Amino acid sequence: MHFLPPNHYLAAEPYVGNNMIRDAILHTLTNILGPQRCLYRKEDLITFSYDAHTDESLPDAVLFPTTTYEVSQILALADQHNIPVTARGAGTSICGAPIPLHHGLVLSFTKMDSILAVDTKNRYAVVQPGVANADLQKALASEGFFYPPDPASLSVSTIGGNVAQNAGGPRCLKYGVTNDYILGLEVVLANGRVLRSGSRNVKDVTGYNLKSLFCGSEGTLGIVTEITVRVVPLPEAHRTILAIFNDLENTANTVSDIIGSGILPAAMELMDKVVINAVEDSAGIGLPREAEGLLLIEVDGIDEAVEKEMERIVAKAKTNGAVEVQEARTQAESDQLWTARRSAYGVFARLAPHCIVEDATVPVSNVPAMIRGMREIFDRHQLKVGILAHAGDGNMHPLISTDQRNQDEQKRVDKAIREVFELAVQLQGTLTGEHGIGTAKLDFLPLVQDETMKSVNATIKKGLDPKGILNPGKFA
Numbered sequence: 001m002h003f004l005p006p007n008h009y010l011a012a013e014p015y016v017g018n019n020m021i022r023d024a025i026l027h028t029l030t031n032i033l034g035p036q037r038c039l040y041r042k043e044d045l046i047t048f049s050y051d052a053h054t055d056e057s058l059p060d061a062v063l064f065p066t067t068t069y070e071v072s073q074i075l076a077l078a079d080q081h082n083i084p085v086t087a088r089g090a091g092t093s094i095c096g097a098p099i100p101l102h103h104g105l106v107l108s109f110t111k112m113d114s115i116l117a118v119d120t121k122n123r124y125a126v127v128q129p130g131v132a133n134a135d136l137q138k139a140l141a142s143e144g145f146f147y148p149p150d151p152a153s154l155s156v157s158t159i160g161g162n163v164a165q166n167a168g169g170p171r172c173l174k175y176g177v178t179n180d181y182i183l184g185l186e187v188v189l190a191n192g193r194v195l196r197s198g199s200r201n202v203k204d205v206t207g208y209n210l211k212s213l214f215c216g217s218e219g220t221l222g223i224v225t226e227i228t229v230r231v232v233p234l235p236e237a238h239r240t241i242l243a244i245f246n247d248l249e250n251t252a253n254t255v256s257d258i259i260g261s262g263i264l265p266a267a268m269e270l271m272d273k274v275v276i277n278a279v280e281d282s283a284g285i286g287l288p289r290e291a292e293g294l295l296l297i298e299v300d301g302i303d304e305a306v307e308k309e310m311e312r313i314v315a316k317a318k319t320n321g322a323v324e325v326q327e328a329r330t331q332a333e334s335d336q337l338w339t340a341r342r343s344a345y346g347v348f349a350r351l352a353p354h355c356i357v358e359d360a361t362v363p364v365s366n367v368p369a370m371i372r373g374m375r376e377i378f379d380r381h382q383l384k385v386g387i388l389a390h391a392g393d394g395n396m397h398p399l400i401s402t403d404q405r406n407q408d409e410q411k412r413v414d415k416a417i418r419e420v421f422e423l424a425v426q427l428q429g430t431l432t433g434e435h436g437i438g439t440a441k442l443d444f445l446p447l448v449q450d451e452t453m454k455s456v457n458a459t460i461k462k463g464l465d466p467k468g469i470l471n472p473g474k475f476a
Contacts, residue, residue, distance in 0.1 A: 021060045021105075025081060029063060032073050037064040037111070048088060048106045052345075053096040054354055054404060055439045059086070059106040066111050068186060068194060068225040075223065076192030078105060078469055085190075086471045087219040089129065089161030092153040094345075094357045095438030097165060097218045101473035107223065109160050116226070120145050124183055124200050126228045129160020136229075145231045148175035151434070152342045160224055166216030168434030170267035170298075170341070173392035175232075177434060179215040186226035187214055190465040200228055213460070218436055219471040221464045238266065238300035239310045240328040240337060243317040244291045248272055248375065248387075250321035251293030252368035255391040258297075258316050259364045263309060268392035269296040269341050270371075275348075275386035275399065279340050282347045287340065288324075295322075295391070296341055298334075344388050345399065351384070352401035356413065358440075360420055362394045362429030373423045374398055381412040395433035396424070421447055437475040445475060 021029075030038050039045065039062040050056045060083075065071045078085045084104030091098060100106050113130035120143045127136060133147070133154035140146050150169035151157055157167070163185070168177040184198030197210035214222055245251040251270060258268070271279070271294045280287045287294070295317065299309045314325050328334035349355040362370045371387060374396065378385040386399040398420065404410050421431055421444045430448055431441050449457075457475075461468070 021083065025077065025083070026061070028077060029061065029074065032070055032077075033063055033065065037066075038062075039064075048091070048108065049099070051091045051093040051096060051098050052349075053094050053099070053438065053440055054356065055096040055099050055101075057099050057101050058103060059100040060103050062106045062108055064108050064111045068188060071107065071188045071223055071225050072192045072194055074105065074107065074192075075188050075190060079191045079467060082467055082469060084469050084472050085223070087129075087160070087164065087223045089158035089164070090132070090153070090156045092157045093161065093165060093436065093438060095165075095359070095432070095436045095440040097436050097438035097471075097474065098161075099439060100471075101439065104469070109158065112160075112225065113158075115139050118143060118231075119200075120231065122200065123202065123231055124228055125231050126200075126226065127159050128226060129158060129163070129224050131159050133157055133159060133162060140231055141234065144234050146234050147181065147229055147231050148172070149178045149181060152345060159227055159229070163215050163224055163227055164218050165434065165436040168390070168393075168395070170269055170338075170390055172434070173268055173390060174264050174266045174300075179212055181230045182211050182215050182227065183230050184228035185211045185214055185224055187222035187224050189222050190467065190470050194225075195222065198228065202230065216436065218438065218474055220461065220474050221470065223470070235266075235300035235302075237303040237306045238298055238334075239306055240296070240298045240334040241310065241314065241317075242326045242328075242337060243295040243297065243314075243322045244288050244324040244326070245293040245295075245321055246291065246323050247321055248293040248371065249368060251295060252371045252391070254295060254317050254320040254322065255367050256365050257320055258313055259392055261312070261316065263312055263316075265297050265309070265313065265392060266300040267296070267298045268390075270294070270387070270389040270391035271296070271341070271344070272371075272375075272387040274384070275344055275388050278347045278351065278386060279344055282350075283340050283343060285336050285340055291323075296337055344386070348386060348399040348401055353403045353405070354401075356400040356402060356417070356440075357435070358396070358398050358400070358417060358420060359432040359435040360396045360398075360424035360429055361431075361433035362396070362424055362427045364392065364394045366427040366429065367391055367394055370394070370396055370424065370427055370429070373427075374420055377416050377419045377423070381416040383409075383412060383416055385416075390433070393433065394429065396420075418444070439474070442475060 109130040112128040117126040
């Protein structure tokens with residue numbers, strides 16, 4: 001872990017743990033933004049010292065820019081004085097990505113939250129980084145379109161944060177992750193210069209694909225201030241089912257069987273008994289408590305094709321031992337099932353002082369072996385863990401309820417997490433499918449990166465951020 005408690009606090013005074021931000025710099029920052037958009041007091045800074053992971057570190061100041069020009073001025077000043085800068089969206093990251101490990105400045109983009117353009121004729125939208133994913137979805141739905149990446153936190157997580165983490169979500173099984181929908185980015189570099197990469201065109205292969213380089217970089221290469229995304233028409237029809245199993249192995253086998261047969265649902269989510277009962281305790285929507293596993297499956301597209309594809313999926317589920325298949329009969333029932341699925345993290349977060357969500361990903365054919373192996377690991381270490389998964393694309397999300405004050409338990413948690421990632425790599429998988437590296441997975445990078453990869457990453461980082469001021473202490 002990388003827990004960094006604050007060195008000291010100065011009540012009602014600027015926090016200057018590293019003595020980086022002197023009076024003259026504070027004065028300049030206040031001149032750029034105005035006093036209402038600069039926070040220096042310790043009680044304000046605490047709010048920006050953590051995300052939904054377990055690490056904490058106080059910034060020296062929190063700033064709220066409203067324009068690219070202001071971000072450019074701030075970064076030019078930070079570059080001049082070697083001050084670390086960490087960008088932050090809604091703070092919903094669960095890997096520690098927006099934690100200011102080296103203190104310095106946090107740039108909060110909550111005030112850059114405008115949808116600048118929606119052009120459905122040309123199938124794009126332009127947004128500022130602080131726009132919530134759900135707000136973009138609402139704006140597009142009125143035009144008969146949608147933006148496919150849909151993280152569980154979409155009601156509050158921002159498009160800028162989604163870009164920083166290359167976020168995914170349940171629909172990414174069929175539609176892909178954030179990077180697949182980025183047409184263009186405006187990025188402020190470490191020295192304050194403004195770069196525009198990509199365009200508003202669906203096809204644009206002019207020069208290096210820099211927009212993809214910044215997507216998923218967790219703010220370590222530049223700070224995104226404008227995003228042009230590709231949008232697509234809402235599907236004509238969709239159907240949602242809940243397949244119920246009395247054996248978790250059968251649940252997992254169904255996943256690999258469906259995907260291996262060439263069927264591609266819009267989403268296919270797996271929940272084990274621990275998750276089922278935790279969600280049911282909270283939501284009380286009628287999930288079967290006795291079930292060992294559930295698959296929540298959605299198919300969308302043209303009406304006739306949806307019907308045929310769902311018939312094949314139901315047949316596969318029953319062949320693999322589903323004891324019951326329930327179909328959502330109304331939109332309200334479908335929404336209720338998806339609300340239950342999206343609430344799983346919040347439910348688990350209330351079960352213990354801390355909740356750790358991991359993000360290992362394996363080829364879908366190895367989903368049964370991965371789930372079997374994770375269950376063995378967690379049971380052996382005597383931990384309370386629910387297994388949740390974007391199962392159709394092999395993305396595992398074990399939910400670990402723990403109390404980090406219990407040192408013995410925390411040692412078992414740390415060992416179990418390492419074993420999970422080692423298992424994923426043995427099964428030709430990787431460390432993260434959508435949550436990012438942040439601070440949570442730094443120790444595991446050697447499992448998937450050789451010296452050549454590390455060297456190339458370091459070269460890119462040095463070229464774009466030679467002083468290392470952008471989100472220092474993270475994977476780059």
